[in-house]
Amino acid sequence: MRIVFDEIYEKYHQDLYQFIFYMVKDRQITADLVQDVYMKVLQSYDSFKGDSSIKTWLFSIARHITIDYFRSQTRKRKRIKDFFNWTEKGEFIPDKGPLPEEIAVQNEMIQQVYRYLDHCTPDQKSVLILRFIQLFSIQETAEILGFSISKVKTTQHRGLKTLRTYLLQHEQEGGDVV
Amino acid sequence: MKSSNEEERKMIEKLEQLPTIKHDISKEELYERISAKMDQPSSGKQKKVLIPVIGTISAFAIVLLLIPMLVNNGSNQATEDSSNNQATEDNTLDVAQEESTKKESNLSQKEEPNRTTDNEEKTEEEQAESMAPESSLKSHVVHDEPASDESILYMALADRQGQYTIPLSIVIPEDENIASFYNKLDDYLQEDEWGVSNYLFQDVLFEMDEANGIVNATFPDDFNVGQSSAMATMFEQLLITMFRPYQMDLIKLQQEEGNQGIEVGPYGMIDEIEIIHDTNFAYKLYRASDEHQFLIPIPQDESVTIANALEDLKQSDETFNVFNSVPTNTEFTVAETGNTLEITITSTFEPTQEMVTMIDAIMMTAKSFGYRMVQFENVTVDKVGPYILTEPIQVPNAVNPIHINTN
Structure with a gap:
């Protein structure tokens, strides 16, 4: 063991x-x-x-x-x-807790990306983290999630869209969007 | 479109800038904690302690957070659009059938001109041995919609090593209730003789909500798939294989006592399984018995083209009893026109059992890639088994038929 x-x-x-x-x-x-x-x-x-x-x-x-x-x-x-x-x-x-130190030292845009990740569904979040934070391939992500490759792509696309929507709203409204 | 891609790329760049998060615990300390947890009498207990504590704390936090959200109705939540899954199979079946009286029944092989069964398929050596008379050539697929007095019950078994799913199409009398027939299958299946694993869901009650595409599966309280990751994966894949042809989108799992979700080995508690409809497959032969063989779907990556998938049908993996469905010396080229796949055979083509099986496998593979018809070109014979080769052939309705005679 x-x-x-x-x-x-x-x-x-x-x-x-x-x-x-x-x-x-x-x-x-x-x-x-x-x-x-x-x-x-x-x-x-x-x-x-x-x-x-x-x-x-x-x-x-x-x-x-x-x-x-x-x-x-x-x-x-x-x-x-x-x-x-x-x-x-x-x-x-939504995540309203204190930011972890690693995130707190980043610029505001990165902090917002971190916060708005929570507006994605768990599936979207899993795909975005595996693909762009862990840098796993689409194939590896599909195997881990039990998705087809096309589903990974669709989920990835929707997750990115969700994040973008909230970041855009944040920019326009100048504050947290819930 | 271009600007949307550009926006997506920028979003990806932002995500990639998120920092690495490190675990500040030594390897030794972590190992000790895990060992201590594992030494506890029930490993499930620790989890149960963790969740209520977090739950209690978060309950207060949730109430505090929800109040402003109630006021702010303008927020919205992104949800996964599962309705986007495009069904590519066309073998739908009306499952709303009346309950019939239980009869003594037995499994039989029924020969019909256009719908034959093949559980007593010859071994490959025998197939190659001679050119069998045309009438004895058998097909591994159901070519047409079921006859008016028959229904198809889709089910699946695992191979002996728990690596592959074997879809079966049980042809039952139309007056049998499909949902309740799942619990009678044990009377008809001959897993040992067929060289496959036992049916996993004998005591599971299935109810199909066709309007919403949901299967409600009720498991006995003592249902257990064990701790093997292979079996946990197989559990999911078998259920998906069984209900994909019915065009269902979601399988909800619950226990007899009403609890949502069941424990699936290393995956933990699972309460629903989503059915993906757009997977591509290559159909090869599974044979772990001298008398029987089945076509099995082997999932293909999205990057695999139909030409590559068909070429792969020549490969065997004998360790797992998986054999080529297309003879290794067969040469062909592939083209497409709309929904029709055109296959030009450039090697010798004789009307043998091997060729019928090859066409079965090609047709099922083509079907999973979304083709509706297959046209064979350059073949020297007009007909082989149930196939008329002079015109485009419609992709099959179902695979691995087994006829059940309940009379």
């Missing part, structure tokens, strides 16, 4: 951490989810048959664990929403 852990850690740990961090944007939650990913990987490594690369397998597990986390959050939000009879918009929680 230690050998497998060492190998995955050396090759992919920082990428794995970064992917989950940009998805959930919270260091503590990221740390917990990263541990969950390692647990799943170590528990099922023996049955990994190499039908995909270790990299895409690892990230597909990370993605499922992250999506599970989002779903558990959505279920809780739904309960509150039902209680107060919120509109659908109530399901969406």
